[in-house]
Amino acid sequence: MNCEICGAFEETLFKTDIEGAVMNLCKNCSKYGKVIGSSVQVNNKVQRKAESESELKYDYLNEIKNALKEKGLSIEEVAERIKCSPKDMKKIVNGEILPDKNITTKLEKLLNISLYEVELVSDSASKRDTDNLSFGDVVYIKKSKK
Ligand SMILES: [Zn+2]
Numbered sequence: 001m002n003c004e005i006c007g008a009f010e011e012t013l014f015k016t017d018i019e020g021a022v023m024n025l026c027k028n029c030s031k032y033g034k035v036i037g038s039s040v041q042v043n044n045k046v047q048r049k050a051e052s053e054s055e056l057k058y059d060y061l062n063e064i065k066n067a068l069k070e071k072g073l074s075i076e077e078v079a080e081r082i083k084c085s086p087k088d089m090k091k092i093v094n095g096e097i098l099p100d101k102n103i104t105t106k107l108e109k110l111l112n113i114s115l116y117e118v119e120l121v122s123d124s125a126s127k128r129d130t131d132n133l134s135f136g137d138v139v140y141i142k143k144s145k146k
Helices: 044-053 060-071 075-081 084-091 101-111 137-146
Strands: 013-018 019-025 034-039
Touching: 034 044, 060 084, 060 101, 075 084
Parallel strands: none
Antiparallel strands: 013 019, 013 034
């Protein structure tokens, strides 16, 4: 786990109360607040799920391609329907670029498919800042893609 202040990697972090906010800190940084316990592993599964909420499925390209075949839609037709340039749509289907959330959502609706790993996320969990992935979280997400 990484210290939430300086980012140092430690096996064990100290749960520290800093002006009412509880953070997991290394020994050094725990001096800034009141240590209320130690924490070895983060095992908040709800939070983990929320962080992978916007992860595209591993085989999202196949999902798209299969759906296109099934519905008999051409890339150009789909592009027009979801207001995306045919050029970009081609790149997306070829896996050259990742579709942004807006396009993905429209594709899901149009093709009646789901492209994300996790569909249901509770509101409170999804509000967490997903930019602050620690080392452990990144490893977890990579593992979960298998
Ligand atoms: Zn620290």
